[in-house]
Amino acid sequence: MIHPIRSSRTGRRILSMDAVTTATKPARCLVVLLALWFALDAHAELAQPSGTVAGRVILSHQSEKRGTISIAGRDLSGVVIFMEPVDGEIVPTLPEKEATIRQKDVKFDPALLLVTRGQTVRFPNDDKIVHNVFSFSSAHPFDLGLYSKGESKSVTFTNTGPVRIFCSIHTDMHAVIYVTPNHLRAATDAKGRFHILNVPVGRYALQTWHRYLPDGVERVEVRHVDVQVGEPVWTDVDLSVQSGDTP
Amino acid sequence: MNRRNSGGSAPGTQGALLAAALFAASIGWAEDLQTGRVTGHVTVRAKDGAASANRRRSAYDSVRLRRARRFDYQNPGEIVVHLEALAAVPQAAPPPVPGGETPTTLRLVRAARGLRWHPSSSVVSVGTLVEFVNEDSKPHIVYSKSSTDAFQYYLDELDSQGASRSVRIKAIGPVEIQVLDAEGVQGMLYVAGRHHQVLSGSAEFELPRVPAGPYRITAWHPRLPVDTRIITVTNGASTHVALDLSVNHLPKVSPDQDSP
Incomplete structure (x- = not known):
């Protein structure tokens, strides 16, 4: 019999090698298949599913008098985009x-x-x-x-x-x-576009920094379904300035 | 050497006699305070060896290198020396201005090289009313994000020629004024403590009639490391401080081992 056992140190399932060497030919094929399955399973545990977060920064101005005004035509390159998990920390x-x-x-x-x-x-x-x-x-x-x-x-x-x-x-x-x-970071191109690869599944605060532009922050979630579909999670970050927000 | 002192708001123009009387009353009240003075020297100097390092005739032999502007340590531009009270030190009230307070004005003007602020930089006392005036034919959105994160504020759009907005600056530090709809149009305000002086280059300074108490004294230039000390001003005495805006005080880094 071949018994998958759980390592006392890592908690991962492993195969008993004594069992493999003493098995018959059909059983060896089964052993190889099981080994492959366990290897894939272990890999899945090590490599956390991850996806892509993409989007663009936009500039706007919100005033009571005029509503929201979009600012177009400005070079939006060099806006720093970085992500921090809402729960915990990424090494x-x-x-x-x-x-x-x-x-x-x-x-x-x-x-x-x-x-x-x-x-x-x-x-x-x-x-x-x-x-x-x-x-x-x-x-x-x-x-x-x-x-x-x-x-x-x-x-x-x-x-x-x-x-x-x-x-x-x-x-x-x-x-x-x-x-x-x-x-987990990127800098925007001239049109304000960015994409960040290999973002592990989870919830994040996506923040921006630019020396001259207002700061922005958005909540972003990368879900398992996004990873399975293979589509980026799209988000726009509005670096808006609001009227009347004076000290 | 050029020096400009400030002890509060500029006097108004209405009624010189009335202004003089009000100022005298203010000074009379201030004389009740225990005050001292702060004097000193600000040094701005290049790193040892920097002047001779590129003196070889062949050093700047390409077009790109010849165009390089070298930082002028003799005339580096405005340097601000100011005091910030560290405790609730009683301060003399600024003399009242007949006809009301005159704000410091920054004008957004269209010049041959495009939109710009006039003046491009200004030093104001904390609590000063600052007015932004749009003299361009187009509306603009003006805002500021303090580089020190001491505070952050937004201003309404200046929606017609001559439109203006005013804001009272409440925090000490540098403030860059931006135009959201235009790139590269920066204005600089340095918000100093009430007792301040503006120098141009290495110079002596004197801050008179400073109420006794603990202060942080700061020398600031936009492109040089700030120098700050803690001092105590005592009644009837002069406190001397030497401030240095040199790069030499920053933490040093050793050369890479793979460098020749």
Whole structure:
């Protein structure tokens, strides 16, 4: 007899190997099928079902006098979208590829970088002139000091929020690193569109940040049925300004 | 060196004698307070070695590098030094203004390069009435999101030429004024404590007639690390503070091991 047993350590079902080696030929086929079934089952337990959240940010203005006015024609790129579960917390998955902001042609490239809390960012100097990268943002103040072409320094960001960076020598060099609490994040394109892949089933608060635009927040739920159908969960985030909301 | 002091609202124009009498009454009441003065120096300087680092003739030899603007530490723009009371320190009431309070005005104007705020930046005392005037032919939606999250507020649309809205700023800190329907049209207000001074570059400062008590003194520039100290102003005495807006005080980072 072959008995699936539950591991005392992990609680997962496993097969007794003693039983496999002593079984007859038809029984071995059954063993292989059962092993396959148990393997798939174990994989399902390890990989939580996940889907895609997609949508766009929109701008509007609400006033008692005119009702809701949509604002069109504005470049909506660079709005940071990030998701936090309503219940519990997601363990951040740090990307294998390291994040980099280059100093090239007296600019930072890219000018907006999204990183996960705990992630390290490299700052190589590709210019033939000396730069001095620094930030005085409360989320992570730092000073990389003066360094030349070919050199690089790195910073690990452990606090969430926007980190504005500058060069102490060159006036026009500025960029933003936004540190998100987990890897469920995206930045919008010029039309305000975004999509976030591999969002585990659950309920989330989807939040936005932009240096100049109003903040927005939406509740989003990724359900098992959404994952099975394979369609993204669509959501619009209204960055609206309301009249009369003055201090 | 250019310095501009402020101790409250600007005087009105009606009745110089009446204003003088009211001001004298106000000073008389203020003299009952125990006050001291705060003096000091603000330093703005480049990092050691930065000036000589790119001095080689060949350093800026490409078009892109030649266009690079270098930060001018001699003339960095407005620096604000101000005090924020840390306890309920009794303050002299600002002198009453005949004819009512005159608000600080920011005008939204259409210039050759497009829409912009005039002035583009302004320093006001906390509690000041700020008026936003639309001088463009189109309606605009104006709002602000404080970069420090000290507060956040929205303003109604300015729906016809000459339309205006006013708001009384209640929190200290930088406030960026935005136009929702237009990109890149930012105005900057710095809301300072009532006792403040505006400098342009490294300079001495003096804040007179400060009621005795504990304060936070701050030197602020939009592109430099803020410097803040806690001080106690004592009656009849002068408190000296040295403030430094240099990058040098930020936490240092070591070079990568794989760097040459």
